[in-house]
Amino acid sequence: MSELFEPKIVAFVCTYCTYAGADLAGTSRLKYAPNVRIVRLPCTGRISPMFILKALQKGADGVLVSGCHPGDCHFTHGNYHARRRWMVFRALLDFTGISPERVKFSWISAAEGSKFADLINSVTEDIRNLGPFDQYQQLIKETESPATL
Amino acid sequence: MTRILFSDKLDNCVAKWRSAGLAVIGPVQEEAISRYAAVEKGTDFDFGTVLPDRSLKELFFPQTEPMLRYTIKKNEIDTADFTPPQGKRIIFGARACDASGLEIDDPLFGWDYKDEFWFQRRNESVIVTIACTKADDFCMCTSLKLEPDSTKGADVLLRPIDKNKGWLVEELTDRGREAFALISEYLQESSEPALPTVVVPEKFNLDACVTWLKNPENFESKFWKEISMRCIGCASCTYLCPTCHCFDIQDEGDTYSGIRRKNWDSCSFALFTMHTSGHNPRSTQSARWRQRIMHKFNYFPGKFTVNSCSGCGRCSRQCPVDMGITETLQAISNL
Amino acid sequence: MITQERYRTTVKELLANGSIKMAIGYKPGSTPDRRRPLFIRTSEEAEQLVLDSTCVQNLSGYLVSEGLLSDEKRVGIFLRPEGVRSINILAAEYQLNADQIVIFGFDSTGREVRPLDGRSAREFSGLLNELKEKPLQIYKEPLLERIEKMNAKERFDFWQEEFSRCIKCYACRQACPMCYCRRCIVDSNQPQWVNTSSHTLGNFEWNIVRAFHLSGRCVQCGNCDRACPVNIPLRLINQRMANEVLDGFDHFAGLSATQEPVLASFKKDDTETFIL
Numbered sequence: 001m002s003e004l005f006e007p008k009i010v011a012f013v014c015t016y017c018t019y020a021g022a023d024l025a026g027t028s029r030l031k032y033a034p035n036v037r038i039v040r041l042p043c044t045g046r047i048s049p050m051f052i053l054k055a056l057q058k059g060a061d062g063v064l065v066s067g068c069h070p071g072d073c074h075f076t077h078g079n080y081h082a083r084r085r086w087m088v089f090r091a092l093l094d095f096t097g098i099s100p101e102r103v104k105f106s107w108i109s110a111a112e113g114s115k116f117a118d119l120i121n122s123v124t125e126d127i128r129n130l131g132p133f134d135q136y137q138q139l140i141k142e143t144e145s146p147a148t149l
Numbered sequence: 150m151t152r153i154l155f156s157d158k159l160d161n162c163v164a165k166w167r168s169a170g171l172a173v174i175g176p177v178q179e180e181a182i183s184r185y186a187a188v189e190k191g192t193d194f195d196f197g198t199v200l201p202d203r204s205l206k207e208l209f210f211p212q213t214e215p216m217l218r219y220t221i222k223k224n225e226i227d228t229a230d231f232t233p234p235q236g237k238r239i240i241f242g243a244r245a246c247d248a249s250g251l252e253i254d255d256p257l258f259g260w261d262y263k264d265e266f267w268f269q270r271r272n273e274s275v276i277v278t279i280a281c282t283k284a285d286d287f288c289m290c291t292s293l294k295l296e297p298d299s300t301k302g303a304d305v306l307l308r309p310i311d312k313n314k315g316w317l318v319e320e321l322t323d324r325g326r327e328a329f330a331l332i333s334e335y336l337q338e339s340s341e342p343a344l345p346t347v348v349v350p351e352k353f354n355l356d357a358c359v360t361w362l363k364n365p366e367n368f369e370s371k372f373w374k375e376i377s378m379r380c381i382g383c384a385s386c387t388y389l390c391p392t393c394h395c396f397d398i399q400d401e402g403d404t405y406s407g408i409r410r411k412n413w414d415s416c417s418f419a420l421f422t423m424h425t426s427g428h429n430p431r432s433t434q435s436a437r438w439r440q441r442i443m444h445k446f447n448y449f450p451g452k453f454t455v456n457s458c459s460g461c462g463r464c465s466r467q468c469p470v471d472m473g474i475t476e477t478l479q480a481i482s483n484l
Numbered sequence: 485m486i487t488q489e490r491y492r493t494t495v496k497e498l499l500a501n502g503s504i505k506m507a508i509g510y511k512p513g514s515t516p517d518r519r520r521p522l523f524i525r526t527s528e529e530a531e532q533l534v535l536d537s538t539c540v541q542n543l544s545g546y547l548v549s550e551g552l553l554s555d556e557k558r559v560g561i562f563l564r565p566e567g568v569r570s571i572n573i574l575a576a577e578y579q580l581n582a583d584q585i586v587i588f589g590f591d592s593t594g595r596e597v598r599p600l601d602g603r604s605a606r607e608f609s610g611l612l613n614e615l616k617e618k619p620l621q622i623y624k625e626p627l628l629e630r631i632e633k634m635n636a637k638e639r640f641d642f643w644q645e646e647f648s649r650c651i652k653c654y655a656c657r658q659a660c661p662m663c664y665c666r667r668c669i670v671d672s673n674q675p676q677w678v679n680t681s682s683h684t685l686g687n688f689e690w691n692i693v694r695a696f697h698l699s700g701r702c703v704q705c706g707n708c709d710r711a712c713p714v715n716i717p718l719r720l721i722n723q724r725m726a727n728e729v730l731d732g733f734d735h736f737a738g739l740s741a742t743q744e745p746v747l748a749s750f751k752k753d754d755t756e757t758f759i760l
Binding site for chain 1: 631632634636637638639640641642643644669677678679681683684685686688689691692693695696699700721724725728729732733746747748749750751752754755756758759760
């Protein structure tokens with residue numbers, strides 16, 4: 001048996017919903033895959049597509065972006081703006097050959113601790129099945145710069 | 150009697166050079182652009198284009214190149230230098246303007262700090278120039294007092310003979326003689342005449358331009374604003390130029406470790422001279438275009454006694470708004 | 485020829501009566517098939533004006549060059565329909581006041597040039613709405629269709645090959661009327677989001693960022709594609725994004741000066757099939 005590939009995943013989450021959901025998962029003692037590094041931001045509206053690119057640039061195999069359900073945004077419509085942006089950005093990544101399977105989006109509320117744990121498990125499993133993002137990591141390697149993730 | 154290299158022997162020559170450890174590079178037509186690139190056999194070459202889209206400069210001074218690796222620790226900083234890549238090579242089929250460009254830049258890279266990346270590559274490269282028998286509307290080497298068969302920067306000069314049959318060989322330097330000694334078995338004595346080189350009309354009076362540029366009164370002339378009004382401030386002219394040599398040093402990485410790189414930079418960009426304070430001494434595009442012209446025909450020759458332009462015309466050929474050195478110097482000649 | 489002559493006369497008249505302070509048009513370039521931008525301030529300069537099917541550059545970017553419109557005087561400009569759309573977007577994004585722009589519209593089929601009715605961007609709304617309904621030819625570019633049929637790996641390889649040629653001269657950015665930022669994201673270095681080096685990774689990042697920032701704003705004028713000295717097919721990527729916002733949000737960039745930018749607005753029922 002070859003060793004199981006452990007993907008590196010970066011999750012950009014909003015502090016009001018998904019981060020609180022992750023917190024709930026923790027306090028509920030739910031166990032989930034340890035492959036995700038969480039970056040907490042004020043709102044999904046603050047999650048610039050640059051963040052996703054930066055995560056890939058530093059060697060991530062996958063990215064997860066998550067925030068409040070529509071209608072629940074602390075800032076009333078940050079997530080609506082984000083949703084449009086994601087749709088366009090996702091199409092762009094797809095067109096340039098960065099599989100949309102590697103960049104996932106979700107809504108997770110503060111009450112959905114178990115959804116969070118399940119999602120992390122399933123995203124990790126999906127990206128594990130896709131394997132390391134070799135094409136991108138080859139480009140990083142050519143730059144000689146460290147990919148410190 | 151001169152020696153001739155027949156085109157049908159080119160395959161053998163390439164093989165010979167390669168087996169002697171020389172990488173062979175020449176003008177190549179790729180799907181999207183033409184450039185100087187590695188070739189493996191005679192048919193890889195494309196001698197038909199007037200001038201490759203991209204200049205020879207990038208083989209000596211690439212658009213981005215790592216210089217050193219750093220690691221910052223608690224009490225010390227470790228650094229490791231990158232060394233220039235080693236490897237002898239022969240550039241077969243350079244244009245005279247491109248080869249001249251290299252020689253123009255030599256004093257610049259060796260003037261104060263000797264740029265080992267540049268000189269290592271220079272010392273390991275044999276440049277074989279092929280005299281031009283074709284030119285297009287943008288070629289202007291003669292205006293720069295160079296010729297389509299200029300030997301400047303070349304180790305060997307080849308003159309095409311009729312019907313693409315081959316080239317008359319003129320060895321110019323020891324390095325050239327050495328490289329051609331390897332293929333001497335494929336050279337034949339012949340009295341076949343070389344094709345005449347192309348006549349490139351003179352487009353402007355260089356001396357008159359230089360005199361005008363040297364006059365300090367013209368620094369603030371309205372001319373600069375008028376001529377550069379349509380300049381959009383991209384760097385296609387400087388990056389395709391065989392003599393433009395400005396670079397920027399960038400660190401890529403993070404607080405703890407990374408790579409220091411040398412990247413092309415261009416005086417066309419506002420950021421080129423932007424101070425940290427926000428003040429920009431060249432705040433307008435006209436000031437930036439003036440700098441480019443002044444540098445090429447006034448400051449550079451002032452320091453190194455040679456104009457920083459070899460007349461390839463790429464700046465005009467590729468300009469998105471149809472500007473370029475030719476137009477500007479023509480306008481100055483007519484002032 | 486008639487169109488050109490008429491417009492010459494019109495420009496001279498408008499300059500003479502002070503309706504416009506300048507007109508931006510085209511004049512002959514360094515070879516017979518080239519045209520270069522012309523800034524007309526006098527009737528002598530108007531004599532140089534050329535208008536034919538080879539006038540393809542979208543000139544609207546010049547309008548936002550520093551200080552040109554700050555005196556609130558009107559400026560005339562020769563524009564194809566895409567150029568008019570650019571004006572609308574620039575106005576919608578508060579970069580200029582559309583009332584300050586006097587449009588000399590034209591379009592061409594084959595070698596034939598014809599004038600377009602209207603002097604202000606507003607008057608073109610009928611024409612632009614028609615354009616939305618029957619999109620440009622390049623919508624159906626074979627290469628675009630070929631790329632769409634590839635799998636992710638093949639697409640990545642395709643673009644890697646294309647972007648590896650990029651030299652980061654930023655001609656695409658400078659030629660684009662929509663790239664008016666005083667400081668581009670690639671020029672911001674605290675933090676440095678995009679690698680400034682033009683290794684393939686840096687080129688990949690730059691081209692993705694550029695395309696994203698133009699999503700829903702690009703009018704397919706082709707300035708970037710023509711400006712690229714290493715012939716990267718930038719139009720394809722822009723076209724793909726234009727298709728995306730048209731299909732996804734029914735947004736056709738530059739329909740009017742009051743159109744909401746697609747990525748700065750939303751609908752509560754926007755599609756979200758991809759969200760887990």
